[in-house]
Amino acid sequence: MTKFLDAIDPAHEPPLKEPERQYYFMAKCREYVQKESERLGRPLFACTTTFGCQMNARDSEKLAGILEAAGYRTTAEEAADFVIYNTCTVRDHANQRIYGRLGRLGSLKKKNPQMKIVLCGCMMQEDAVIEKIRTSYRFVDLVFGTHNIFKFAELLFTMLESGRMVIDIWKATDQIVEELPAERKYPFKSGINIMFGCDNYCSYCIVPFVRGRERSREPEDIIREIRRLVEDGVVEVMLLGQNVNSYGTTLSEPVTFPELLRRIEGIEGLERIRFMTSHPKDLSDELIQVMKDSKKICRHLHLPLQSGSTPILEAMNRHYTKEEYLELARKIRKTMPDIAITTDIIVGFPGETPQDVEETIAVVKEVQFENAFTFIYSKRTGTPAAAMDGQVSKEAVKLSFDRLLKAVQETAKLRAGRLQGKILPVLAEEINEQDDSLLTGRLSNNMIVHFNGGHDLIGKIVAVELKECHGFYYSGVMLQ
Ligand code: 5AD
Ligand code: SF4
Numbered sequence: 001m002t003k004f005l006d007a008i009d010p011a012h013e014p015p016l017k018e019p020e021r022q023y024y025f026m027a028k029c030r031e032y033v034q035k036e037s038e039r040l041g042r043p044l045f046a047c048t049t050t051f052g053c054q055m056n057a058r059d060s061e062k063l064a065g066i067l068e069a070a071g072y073r074t075t076a077e078e079a080a081d082f083v084i085y086n087t088c089t090v091r092d093h094a095n096q097r098i099y100g101r102l103g104r105l106g107s108l109k110k111k112n113p114q115m116k117i118v119l120c121g122c123m124m125q126e127d128a129v130i131e132k133i134r135t136s137y138r139f140v141d142l143v144f145g146t147h148n149i150f151k152f153a154e155l156l157f158t159m160l161e162s163g164r165m166v167i168d169i170w171k172a173t174d175q176i177v178e179e180l181p182a183e184r185k186y187p188f189k190s191g192i193n194i195m196f197g198c199d200n201y202c203s204y205c206i207v208p209f210v211r212g213r214e215r216s217r218e219p220e221d222i223i224r225e226i227r228r229l230v231e232d233g234v235v236e237v238m239l240l241g242q243n244v245n246s247y248g249t250t251l252s253e254p255v256t257f258p259e260l261l262r263r264i265e266g267i268e269g270l271e272r273i274r275f276m277t278s279h280p281k282d283l284s285d286e287l288i289q290v291m292k293d294s295k296k297i298c299r300h301l302h303l304p305l306q307s308g309s310t311p312i313l314e315a316m317n318r319h320y321t322k323e324e325y326l327e328l329a330r331k332i333r334k335t336m337p338d339i340a341i342t343t344d345i346i347v348g349f350p351g352e353t354p355q356d357v358e359e360t361i362a363v364v365k366e367v368q369f370e371n372a373f374t375f376i377y378s379k380r381t382g383t384p385a386a387a388m389d390g391q392v393s394k395e396a397v398k399l400s401f402d403r404l405l406k407a408v409q410e411t412a413k414l415r416a417g418r419l420q421g422k423i424l425p426v427l428a429e430e431i432n433e434q435d436d437s438l439l440t441g442r443l444s445n446n447m448i449v450h451f452n453g454g455h456d457l458i459g460k461i462v463a464v465e466l467k468e469c470h471g472f473y474y475s476g477v478m479l480q
């Protein structure tokens with residue numbers, strides 16, 4: 001990264017080409033931050049807070065990388081000189097949380113008027129949100145969206161220089177800017193975007209409207225990024241996309257997702273490959289085969305079901321039936337008996353009856369998901385489902401939700417204990433939160449294991465005997 005920053009003369013005009021242009025603005029911001037920190041006689045601190053999914057988590061690492069290049073020190077405290085919220089809008093609850101926390105940030109800013117407050121991410125792509133911030137949250141300094149996140153350094157500089165509220169929201173982009181810095185949360189594992197946006201338009205989902213059309217990164221760019229990460233100590237990557245199974249279809253020379261996986265498998269020093277999320281309609285036999293044959297792809301598939309009722313799935317625009325999902329899950333379990341399948345389920349979709357919920361529960365019982373994230377349907381303005389008849393009452397949804405959750409917990413328990421007594425590789429990820437003589441790590445199937453071990457093992461894969469299953473995690477003993 002410094003190769004770009006050091007070659008820059010901030011006295012010159014900004015370059016037009018990306019990412020050089022952004023490095024130029026990082027250098028400009030650095031001058032500003034340096035001056036400000038001399039004036040205050042202390043470093044400036046920046047806090048990045050992430051809401052929502054793994055995509056946002058990865059975006060936040062990029063934001064943090066740019067803030068660090070600009071000279072800010074990182075802090076987890078929100079009483080900082082610079083606070084950025086990377087927002088989510090997938091459910092209305094997420095939006096309400098942001099407004100609540102923003103109110104508290106406003107109070108902090110009253111005590112420290114120098115403080116800069118910045119909002120970005122999916123929620124900022126909604127017109128109504130921008131209007132509300134413009135009128136009711138005047139203390140916010142900078143607002144940008146998902147499509148121009150690569151311009152963060154430039155926007156940051158405009159904001160610092162102008163001292164007024166800057167709002168820049170793009171409706172779309174086909175640009176993918178490579179080679180921007182990132183500040184990783186974990187030294188030994190990293191998310192990698194392999195594609196952006198979503199073209200599936202599930203009828204309840206706001207993502208295609210806020211993240212735009214599907215675009216895949218060139219395989220060479222992905223491989224180059226992973227190689228660099230591996231040189232920097234990364235042993236596990238999580239390939240990220242809203243629907244990784246349709247990776248590569250928009251490239252000028254199309255590459256399938258299984259083919260991409262094969263190429264990534266060849267990267268020496270990389271030990272584990274994960275990916276998220278798979279859409280059942282696009283999960284091919286070729287992918288199942290590549291997973292089976294692989295030594296590096298983890299034994300975990302996150303395969304959102306959303307509903308177990310075919311008419312509801314049709315209204316959701318999911319393009320598969322209950323039977324097709326069951327058949328797919330059977331095939332996956334048969335080919336890889338040690339795999340963990342996790343899922344997302346929505347209850348309370350318009351028109352859903354108690355009978356539909358029973359069908360969903362029946363699928364849960366049959367597939368025996370290792371884990372399921374259950375969500376109450378949230379009406380998102382602008383999506384087709386928001387205009388559908390038969391919105392379900394809160395009371396009915398609550399009953400369905402509780403019934404579903406019970407089924408999920410029971411079946412998850414059935415599967416979780418199956419590995420007891422086995423000796424399996426575990427990636428040591430962190431010091432145990434409760435007991436610092438223990439480490440916490442993950443199995444290939446994504447289950448958590450707490451085990452004895454020195455802190456120097458963090459980032460390493462070690463053999464652990466799984467002694468006891470406690471619901472969602474194991475306690476184990478490391479073999480020396
Ligand atoms: N209401 C409830 N849950 C939703 N999801 C997406 N949109 C909505 C919505 N409007 C859930 C889906 C998806 C997960 C990331 O969030 O289950 O898989
Ligand atoms: Fe939303 Fe469906 Fe795209 Fe997932 S696949 S982001 S649920 S539209």
